Amino acid sequence: MFDSVVAIVPSLCVTLGGIATMTAEAFREPKERVPVAGLAIVALIAAGVASVFLWDRNATSFGVVSADNFALFINFVLVAVGMFTVVFSSAVIERERIPAGEYYTLMLFGLAGMMLMAGAIDLLIIFLALEILSLAVYVMTGIRRDVLQSTEGAFKYFLLGAFSSAFFLYGIAFAYGVVGSTRLEPISVAMAGQGASQSALAQFALGLLLVGFAFKVSAVPFHMWTPDAYEGAPAVVTGFMSTGVKAAAFAAFVRVLMSAFGSVATDWTPVLWLLAALTMIVGTVVGVAQSNLKRLLAYSSIAHAGYLLIAIVAGNGIGKAALLFYLLVYALTNVAAFGVIALVGSGDRSNDQLDDYAGLWSRQPVLAGLLTVLLLSLGGFPPTAGFIAKWYIFSAAISAGYTGLAVIGVLTSVVSVFSTCALWS
Amino acid sequence: MMYMVERPSGGAVLSAPGALATTALAVLVLIILYMGILPTPLLDLAAASVATIY
Numbered sequence: 001m002f003d004s005v006v007a008i009v010p011s012l013c014v015t016l017g018g019i020a021t022m023t024a025e026a027f028r029e030p031k032e033r034v035p036v037a038g039l040a041i042v043a044l045i046a047a048g049v050a051s052v053f054l055w056d057r058n059a060t061s062f063g064v065v066s067a068d069n070f071a072l073f074i075n076f077v078l079v080a081v082g083m084f085t086v087v088f089s090s091a092v093i094e095r096e097r098i099p100a101g102e103y104y105t106l107m108l109f110g111l112a113g114m115m116l117m118a119g120a121i122d123l124l125i126i127f128l129a130l131e132i133l134s135l136a137v138y139v140m141t142g143i144r145r146d147v148l149q150s151t152e153g154a155f156k157y158f159l160l161g162a163f164s165s166a167f168f169l170y171g172i173a174f175a176y177g178v179v180g181s182t183r184l185e186p187i188s189v190a191m192a193g194q195g196a197s198q199s200a201l202a203q204f205a206l207g208l209l210l211v212g213f214a215f216k217v218s219a220v221p222f223h224m225w226t227p228d229a230y231e232g233a234p235a236v237v238t239g240f241m242s243t244g245v246k247a248a249a250f251a252a253f254v255r256v257l258m259s260a261f262g263s264v265a266t267d268w269t270p271v272l273w274l275l276a277a278l279t280m281i282v283g284t285v286v287g288v289a290q291s292n293l294k295r296l297l298a299y300s301s302i303a304h305a306g307y308l309l310i311a312i313v314a315g316n317g318i319g320k321a322a323l324l325f326y327l328l329v330y331a332l333t334n335v336a337a338f339g340v341i342a343l344v345g346s347g348d349r350s351n352d353q354l355d356d357y358a359g360l361w362s363r364q365p366v367l368a369g370l371l372t373v374l375l376l377s378l379g380g381f382p383p384t385a386g387f388i389a390k391w392y393i394f395s396a397a398i399s400a401g402y403t404g405l406a407v408i409g410v411l412t413s414v415v416s417v418f419s420t421c422a423l424w425s
Numbered sequence: 426m427m428y429m430v431e432r433p434s435g436g437a438v439l440s441a442p443g444a445l446a447t448t449a450l451a452v453l454v455l456i457i458l459y460m461g462i463l464p465t466p467l468l469d470l471a472a473a474s475v476a477t478i479y
Binding site: 058068069070072073084087088090091095254255258259317320321322323324325328329332333335336339340343344345346349351353355356357358359360362363364366367370373374377382383384385386387388392 | 440
């Protein structure tokens with residue numbers, strides 16, 4: 001019995017943490033303070049420890065969830081994102097008038113969905129995990145019900161998210177229609193054969209799945225929800241969703257494309273090439289014109305999705321490793337950058353306009369220094385990890401013969417520095 | 426420069442983060458610099474992890 005559930009233990013830990021925080025909130029006396037942040041930290045540590053114990057075991061649960069090292073690596077990224085989000089949230093949650101119990105419960109349920117998504121080896125489980133994390137994040141986006149912008153962002157995110165879920169679900173239905181299974185392994189076997197891979201239905205299923213994933217990773221032209229949702233949500237929530245959701249979505253994206261549809265890579269590579277190029281260009285160019293730091297980072301996040309897509313297009317060993325490294329670096333950098341925005345805000349004013357940072361160096365030099373390093377890393381400056389991550393992604397593209405994509409990546413990286421400079425000049 | 430210029434009168438008053446949050450930020454920045462200078466162990470780990478993907 002235990003063997004069959006072992007692969008979902010990290011996800012179970014955060015789910016139980018979510019239930020504990022929800023119960024603590026439901027039964028607390030009015031004015032009583034319950035350490036829900038502490039409960040969230042305990043759950044995340046448990047998930048991290050469970051992931052360490054599962055390392056190299058390649059466990060599976062019910063044949064639909066795998067705890068391979070790929071999924072566990074993503075789990076570590078998610079645990080780190082969760083921990084730092086809790087630390088930043090505990091500093092601002094009261095000031096922002098965010099209900100703590102609901103907030104930490106939703107965050108933990110969202111993380112459970114993300115972990116499940118990273119390890120899922122069945123399209124239906126990927127869909128269920130996607131919905132678990134999405135529902136939590138929609139509510140978190142609009143958790144400040146007294147802020148109109150927050151509600152608007154949540155509503156847009158919900159509408160477009162539901163739209164993308166429909167694409168994804170129809171993709172699953174068509175894949176099932178071709179193969180007779182929603183598991184990745186039978187799909188992979190069928191796609192390797194001549195019949196299924198060349199059927200129009202299979203191509204259609206692949207196209208719909210690509211659209212569904214492109215929405216979730218904010219790839220252009222499916223990125224419209226991102227700036228509004230990122231700007232409307234409290235900054236700590238934006239930090240959480242811009243990193244956790246992206247890590248989980250890319251993990252599932254890579255697994256589905258490279259495992260199930262790896263044998264038909266020649267079909268999806270040109271599409272992803274175009275998506276990557278458009279995403280880098282639009283994310284960077286539109287980002288330069290922003291005067292709001294959260295929107296600027298939202299467009300930066302869109303551009304980063306383009307860089308991550310390069311790694312999938314390259315599809316070689318360096319590209320796959322670079323993708324995981326890039327996800328880790330991006331997650332840590334972005335959660336910290338949005339953490340700064342959250343920390344400098346006040347209850348009545350979000351302080352996220354670029355002008356608000358005037359004089360930061362003289363008033364809070366340590367914070368200004370830390371934010372500088374974070375923005376330099378997002379721009380890809382040495383000696384930060386952002387530089388190395390981009391270096392490996394572009395190396396992977398060049399070694400796989402996609403020099404054009406690497407050139408676009410380098411050029412957009414240079415332009416993105418102008419966005420960063422907007423904060424300084 | 427935006428960081429360097431004086432805050433205009435009536436401009437935003439930025440809150441000062443607490444010790445725990447500042448420490449967390451500093452830790453993150455140190456990790457980012459460390460991964461930028463010595464990326465090999467993590468890249469190797471990433472490569473080994475992605476090799477197990479089904």
